[in-house]
Amino acid sequence: MSSIAIEGVSKIFGKTPALKDISLDIRDGEFMVLLGPSGCGKTTLLRCVAGLEQVNGGRIRIGERDVTDLAPRDRNIAMVFQSYAVFPHMTVGSNIGFGLRMKRRPKPEIEKRVREGAELLGLVPFLDRYPAQLSGGQRQRVAVARALVMDAPVLLMDEPLSNLDALLRLQARADLKRLHKEVKRTTIYVTHDQVEAMSMGDRIAVMREGAIEQLGGPMEIYDNPATQFVGGFIGSPPMNFLRGAIRDGSFAGDGFAVPVTQMRGDLQGREMVLGVRAEHITIAGDGIPARVLVVEPLGSHALVTVLIGKTAVKVQAPIDVAVRPDQAINLHFDEPTLRWMDAGTGSAIQR
């Protein structure tokens, strides 16, 4: 059993609270993604779990064991660091096998595992090279392989794919996911790439300023963001937002009105934010007036940026959409998919 329980953990650097009373339960074998903007505390939380930072409050349990006061080496964890460090004086092969040698594993086993790790990350041709003879992305893969070949039941990865080019990143993402399905190690995976988070995570914890803003499955977070921040962070493009209030059957704001047929009576007149995803807006013969700003063909579809009143909104349209900048068009919003938030706090409101 290698579930991880993070219970009310806080961490303060000088006067900066980096983690504010974080609680998070990660199930045995789960792939948990920590997602959030730069500086929100992702690396700090990972380092606390690994024992590389002392917490200022709270407890951390791995399985049945309280590890809060244990040294990193006693926690049985493998970690890939954000600033991946490979040993410059060792070949790729020696680097990958480093942890296994420290554990005094038999030589044939080390060789076999190093080979497997190298194959998995496309490093076989480089096994005898030194890190100085590799590209940044290749060096990063060495660091990932070194952690993967360890059989620690807990794997912590801090932006392990950040130095790979787009194609390699896509490949490595699928490989890591496949590997996780085969060897169900409890994994905490840090990224600020929300596509990576959506595609890899069993669950995602969206972090903001040292706290968890929302925890849930990828589609749950995508479809029902708990706050405007989450909706604006998840999705490419992010959720569109319009500010206004419900009056007489429509949601009206600066220069626009969106017809709304179903709404709780007590929300009449309240300042709210409407959240709508690009794929839930269609260009129609009549409807909400808008003006085209930019048309971006993206291969499978086009992204059309329009102005609704004074607010810029992104619309997903067929690739052959016949609109051009400055054209006046009409839009239809798919009402059941609309999300509502309080204009002051940003918290979701159930309709």
Ligand SMILES: Nc1ncnc2c1ncn2[C@@H]1O[C@H](COP(=O)(O)OP(=O)(O)OP(=O)(O)O)[C@@H](O)[C@H]1O
């Ligand atoms: N050793 C340290 N001393 C002082 N402040 C620190 C230290 N490490 C981190 N911080 C601060 O704690 C906060 C969280 O940092 P952290 O590295 O956890 O962010 P992050 O979410 O990993 O960001 P990024 O996506 O940029 O890697 C930041 O405000 C950072 O400046």
Ligand SMILES: [Mg+2]
């Ligand atoms: Mg970080």
